Amino acid sequence: MQFTKAEEYGMFGVLYLAEQDPNKVVPLSEISEAQNIPEKFLAKIFQSLSKSGIIRSHRGVRGGFTLARDPKEISVKDVLETIQGPYHLMKCTEDQRNCTDGKSDEFCALRELILEAERRLVQVFEQHTLADLVEWQKTKSVSQLV
Amino acid sequence: MQFTKAEEYGMFGVLYLAEQDPNKVVPLSEISEAQNIPEKFLAKIFQSLSKSGIIRSHRGVRGGFTLARDPKEISVKDVLETIQGPYHLMKCTEDQRNCTDGKSDEFCALRELILEAERRLVQVFEQHTLADLVEWQKTKSVSQLV
DNA sequence: ACTCTTCGGCTTTCGTAAACTGCATTGTAC
DNA sequence: GTACAATGCAGTTTACGAAAGCCGAAGAGT
Numbered sequence: 191m192q193f194t195k196a197e198e199y200g201m202f203g204v205l206y207l208a209e210q211d212p213n214k215v216v217p218l219s220e221i222s223e224a225q226n227i228p229e230k231f232l233a234k235i236f237q238s239l240s241k242s243g244i245i246r247s248h249r250g251v252r253g254g255f256t257l258a259r260d261p262k263e264i265s266v267k268d269v270l271e272t273i274q275g276p277y278h279l280m281k282c283t284e285d286q287r288n289c290t291d292g293k294s295d296e297f298c299a300l301r302e303l304i305l306e307a308e309r310r311l312v313q314v315f316e317q318h319t320l321a322d323l324v325e326w327q328k329t330k331s332v333s334q335l336v
Numbered sequence: 337m338q339f340t341k342a343e344e345y346g347m348f349g350v351l352y353l354a355e356q357d358p359n360k361v362v363p364l365s366e367i368s369e370a371q372n373i374p375e376k377f378l379a380k381i382f383q384s385l386s387k388s389g390i391i392r393s394h395r396g397v398r399g400g401f402t403l404a405r406d407p408k409e410i411s412v413k414d415v416l417e418t419i420q421g422p423y424h425l426m427k428c429t430e431d432q433r434n435c436t437d438g439k440s441d442e443f444c445a446l447r448e449l450i451l452e453a454e455r456r457l458v459q460v461f462e463q464h465t466l467a468d469l470v471e472w473q474k475t476k477s478v479s480q481l482v
Numbered sequence: 483a484c485t486c487t488t489c490g491g492c493t494t495t496c497g498t499a500a501a502c503t504g505c506a507t508t509g510t511a512c
Numbered sequence: 513g514t515a516c517a518a519t520g521c522a523g524t525t526t527a528c529g530a531a532a533g534c535c536g537a538a539g540a541g542t
Contacts, residue, residue: 191423193337193450195530198426198436201446217488226437231531237490250539253488266449277337280344290344291372299472300347303412304339306478307460314453326445332452341501363517377502383519396510397516 191279193270199227200235200273201266207245208261208320209327217254235273242272261320270315277311279304337425339416345373346381346419347412353391354407354466355473363400381419388418407470413461423457425450 202225210216218236222229236255240247246258257264270277281288283304288294326332348371356362364382368375382401386393392404403410416423427434429450432441472478 191337191339191343191420191425192427193425194528197337202436205446219488228531230533233489234491234531240489247489248539249487249489249537251487251541253539255489274337279337279339281338290348297473297476299469299478300351302472302478303460303464303469307457310456310460311453314449314456318449323445323449326448327443330443332445332448340499365517374502376504379518380502380520386518393518394510395508395516395518397514398511399509399517401518 194274196231196235197270197273199225199232200239201269203227203232203236204239204245204257204264204269205320205323205327207255207257208264208324212257212260215248215252215254215256217252220254239269239272242268244268244272257320261324264320265316266318266320266323267312267315269320277308279308283308340420342377342381343416343419345371345378346385347415349373349378349382350385350391350403350410350415351466351469351473353401353403354410354470358403358406361394361398361400361402363398366400385415385418388414390414390418403466407466410466411462412464412466412469413458415466416461423454425454425457429454 203221206221206225207216218229218233221227222232236245236247239245240255243258244264245255247253247255276284278284280301282290282294282298282301286294286301289298289301349367352367352371353362364375364379367373368378382391382393385391386401389404390410391401393399393401422430424430426447428436428444428447432447435444435447
């Protein structure tokens with residue numbers, strides 16, 4: 191019941207990019223040092239973020255990464271789901287055939303509750319963008335959180 | 337980012353009790369067979385639920401378990417937190433010293449967002465009781481969910 | 483063209499926690 | 513007193529998260 195390091199590192203890495211001058215190409219080495227993240231691990235995470243079009247990679251000398259879009263257009267959900275896939279609190283909310291009882295066709299009250307919890311969780315993450323987080327960090331305030 | 341089997345089994349086990357006649361003492365063997373749960377594993381889970389006063393154990397011949405309180409008085413949160421402890425989506429929301437950057441004293445926008453997400457999640461689980469779930473299961477409807 | 487740099491992709495390793503098991507012990511109803 | 517069911521503790525096994533390593537590909541600069 192916790193986010194993985196990959197998600198955590200991915201968020202910090204992407205936030206680091208969002209804080210920079212949009213035109214600055216930032217190499218992995220800089221991010222991993224600044225944010226205290228194992229470089230090769232971050233490389234793997236950034237690969238998937240790159241493939242899904244959240245960040246853009248630049249190879250060669252003075253290469254690195256930039257955000258592919260405006261931070262206002264990247265939700266926290268975008269980042270988290272790219273790294274880990276949609277979060278499901280139970281196997282049965284991912285695919286009902288994973289029901290413990292094997293009663294995959296029946297109504298399950300617990301499953302409905304979990305689905306509702308998942309919806310609430312997603313809401314938080316899709317309502318806020320990288321730009322929001324950078325803004326909060328600057329003002330040290332989350333007054334806009336609601 | 338998923339509940340453990342322990343939480344899942346625990347919920348199903350407790351729900352099974354909530355569906356029975358409140359005076360019926362149900363042995364582990366019955367629950368584990370009905371709900372398809374490894375008996376010894378369920379035994380371990382039920383021990384902690386018993387210690388925290390959610391269920392009551394009855395030893396000896398024709399022993400087993402009953403709910404310790406009215407299903408209306410047992411929230412889903414009670415059960416889940418007994419089994420797993422309070423859920424934290426990141427290590428840093430459990431204890432700020434676990435911050436990746438080691439900047440445990442500083443304001444962290446991401447942390448604030450995660451804390452908000454946790455609050456939303458808890459709300460869902462503390463607002464609904466075992467009685468609600470049993471009711472939904474009977475009516476096959478979650479109209480009261482909101 | 484050559485070379486240096488930085489990402490890309492694949493494989494392997496390591497550690498830890500989840501998931502499950504076994505057995506001896508204690509308590510209780512009959 | 514014996515059969516049954518939970519208790520408590522000590523395991524084992526499995527799975528996955530979290531890296532680390534290696535080599536190849538692509539682009540920049542000369």
